[in-house]
Every structure is written in structure tokens, then in C-alpha cells.
Amino acid sequence: MSLLIAGSIATDHLMSFGGKFADSLVVEQLDKLSVSFLVEDLDIRRGGCAGNICFGLAQLGLRPVLVGSAGEDFGDYRSWLEKHGVDCDSVRISEDLHTARFVCTTDATMAQFASFYPGAMSEARLIELAPIAERVGEPTFVLVGPDDPQGMVSHTQECRQRGYDFIADPSQQLAFGEGEMIRELVDGAAYLFSNEYESHLIESKTGWTADEILERVGTQVITLGPDGVRIVGRDQEKIEVPAVPNVAAVEPTGVGDAFRSGFLAALEWQLSHERAAQVGCVLAAYVVEQVGTQEYTFTHEQFVARLTDAYGEAAAADVRPHLLAS
Numbered sequence: 361m362s363l364l365i366a367g368s369i370a371t372d373h374l375m376s377f378g379g380k381f382a383d384s385l386v387v388e389q390l391d392k393l394s395v396s397f398l399v400e401d402l403d404i405r406r407g408g409c410a411g412n413i414c415f416g417l418a419q420l421g422l423r424p425v426l427v428g429s430a431g432e433d434f435g436d437y438r439s440w441l442e443k444h445g446v447d448c449d450s451v452r453i454s455e456d457l458h459t460a461r462f463v464c465t466t467d468a469t470m471a472q473f474a475s476f477y478p479g480a481m482s483e484a485r486l487i488e489l490a491p492i493a494e495r496v497g498e499p500t501f502v503l504v505g506p507d508d509p510q511g512m513v514s515h516t517q518e519c520r521q522r523g524y525d526f527i528a529d530p531s532q533q534l535a536f537g538e539g540e541m542i543r544e545l546v547d548g549a550a551y552l553f554s555n556e557y558e559s560h561l562i563e564s565k566t567g568w569t570a571d572e573i574l575e576r577v578g579t580q581v582i583t584l585g586p587d588g589v590r591i592v593g594r595d596q597e598k599i600e601v602p603a604v605p606n607v608a609a610v611e612p613t614g615v616g617d618a619f620r621s622g623f624l625a626a627l628e629w630q631l632s633h634e635r636a637a638q639v640g641c642v643l644a645a646y647v648v649e650q651v652g653t654q655e656y657t658f659t660h661e662q663f664v665a666r667l668t669d670a671y672g673e674a675a676a677a678d679v680r681p682h683l684l685a686s
């Protein structure tokens with residue numbers, strides 16, 4: 361059995377400028393705009409939703425399979441993920457495009473100049489899941505995360521054709537997709553993940569009511585930021601799990617991905633949805649306390665201790681055998 365995580369693989373290149381961009385812009389000369397800023401630092405962070413989710417799963421002792429498209433420059437990132445236990449053997453390497461990159465410069469007033477280069481990500485549509493499943497074994501789930509839109513659609517269609525259970529996780533791509541594409545991504549998913557804002561976006565874009573969505577997906581998992589998570593499903597009671605208390609939030613980037621890692625790990629351990637949400641919330645708490653999406657560390661003892669503090673001994677008792685045995 362295997363867990364296939366399809367989605368973006370990207371790096372963020374973040375620079376900070378000590379002054380104010382506005383001081384360098386001459387409003388009357390905007391048609392001849394050409395400015396350059398001497399920045400103070402450059403921070404390069406590994407990211408992309410699929411990279412982040414795989415990293416989190418591997419931190420919990422699983423061996424997820426990263427499915428995505430990167431460039432020849434993927435080498436360092438690959439080594440990092442492999443060192444942490446992620447199977448990168450099915451990452452497609454583009455012959456002529458670089459790995460997706462977000463480049464952003466922020467000034468002292470938090471004004472930003474940013475660009476996103478999708479690059480090799482746009483070749484995700486060329487990836488076929490069947491040969492991957494042949495290599496690693498029939499997937500328990502294929503998560504279809506934000507990626508090249510055509511790639512997301514083709515992965516979802518392939519899952520339906522081959523009968524792989526899939527998890528729809530369109531998140532940031534919802535803003536750009538049309539209703540028909542989003543219906544295609546969601547229909548028939550075993551799980552649909554989103555935050556609360558995105559859950560409304562899914563309803564408005566698909567034209568389906570909340571109940572109609574539930575008729576099409578097994579279970580819908582809606583994260584509520586510091587308020588935790590709500591799980592609703594066709595033939596199940598609504599579950600609400602609070603977030604981990606007393607978290608010193610530093611930077612939220614990547615919390616959603618970390619939550620998914622924890623949730624999926626618990627599904628692989630065949631725990632209940634309530635436990636899955638709790639494991640997800642604990643992993644998300646680690647991420648929100650760090651700058652960067654793959655910078656957190658913990659021992660499995662610490663993870664179980666934190667789960668015990670937040671959700672009690674019964675939760676810990678279910679999770680402990682999986683973590684402290686791995």
C-alpha cells in the first residue's frame with residue numbers, strides 16, 4: 361500500500377528591503393518604470409503543498425510518495441526530502457523548465473513586489489499515476505493538491521478511472537478555476553479538504569449546496585484556523601475538534617499542509633476521524649510556531665506528549681503505538 365501526494369513543488373525566495381519602495385517610485389514616470397532595490401537578506405525556503413505535506417508525513421514515520429514536476433535544479437530539495445524519508449523517485453524532472461519559484465521582496469512597510477513562476481509545475485499534466493502505483497503498490501489514497509490545473513484534473517480523472525480513492529485538496533487553485541473544473545476535482549472524492557473560506561468558494565463556484573457537496577464526497581474536512589476543524593460527512597455525526605491551545609503563532613504559512621499530513625498519517629494508522637483531526641492539529645501547531653513550512657522538528661515522544669496535553673490520554677493511547685513503534 362502507498363500514499364501518493366500530488367501537488368506543487370516550489371521554493372520561496374524571500375528578500376527584505378530596509379527602505380520604502382514608495383520612495384523610489386516616481387509617479388509621473390511609471391511608463392518608464394525600472395527600479396532596483398539593494399536588499400538586506402535572502403531567505404530560500406522549501407515549499408509547495410505536495411513537498412510540505414510529504415515532509416509532515418515523513419516526520420510522523422510514514423513514507424509518502426511525492427508526485428509532481430520539478431526542474432533540473434531540484435537536486436538540493438530532493439536530498440532534503442529524501443533525507444527526511446520522502447520517496448522522490450516519481451518526481452518528474454522537466455528538460456527545460458526550472459522548479460516553480462515564488463520570488464518576493466518586502467519593504468519596511470510590508471509592501472511587496474512578488475512574482476510566481478510555475479515553470480516545471482506546468483508539466484504535472486504529463487504525469488501518469490498508474491506506473492507510480494505499479495512501482496510502490498496500490499495507493500490507499502491519492503491526494504490531489506494545488507498544482508498545474510490541467511494536471512489536477514488529469515490526476516483526478518485517472519483516480520476515478522482506475523478506482524483509486526482520492527482526496528480533493530484544491531485550496532489556492534479554487535480562486536482561479538471555473539465551476540466546471542472544480543466540480544470535476546471534487547466529485548467522487550473520498551475526502552474534501554479546505555479551510556472555511558474555501559468551503560464557501562467551493563459552494564459558490566460549483567453551484568452545489570453544502571448538502572449537495574456531501575452527496576458527492578464521503579467526508580468534508582474544514583479547517584477553521586485557530587478555532588480548529590470541523591468534519592462533516594454523509595453518514596456521520598458532525599465532529600468539531602479545537603486547535604491546540606496556547607500556541608505562540610509566529611507564521612501561519614504551511615499550517616493547512618501540516619494539518620493534512622497529520623490527518624492522513626492517522627488515516628493510514630486506521631484511527632477515527634476525531635483522532636485524525638487531533639493529530640493534524642498537533643502537527644499544525646508545530647508549523648505555526650516556526651518561520652518556514654519545513655523547519656519544525658520534534659521527537660515522537662514530544663509529539664505524543666503534546667497530543668496528551670491537548671487532547672488527553674485516550675487520544676495519546678491510540679496514537680502512541682504507531683509513533684513510538686516507528
Ligand SMILES: Nc1ncnc2c1ncn2[C@@H]1O[C@H](COP(=O)(O)OP(=O)(O)OP(=O)(O)O)[C@@H](O)[C@H]1O
Pocket residue numbers: 554555556583584585586587588589602603604607609612613614615616617619640641642644645648
Ligand atoms: N493560531 C493557531 N493556533 C493553533 N493552531 C492553529 C492556528 N492557526 C491554525 N492552526 C491549526 O492549523 C489548522 C489549519 O489552519 P487554517 O484553517 O488556517 O488552514 P489554511 O487556511 O489552509 O492555512 P494555509 O493555507 O495558510 O496553510 C487548523 O485546523 C488548526 O489546527
Ligand SMILES: [Mg+2]
Pocket residue numbers: 531532555616617
Ligand atoms: Mg490552505
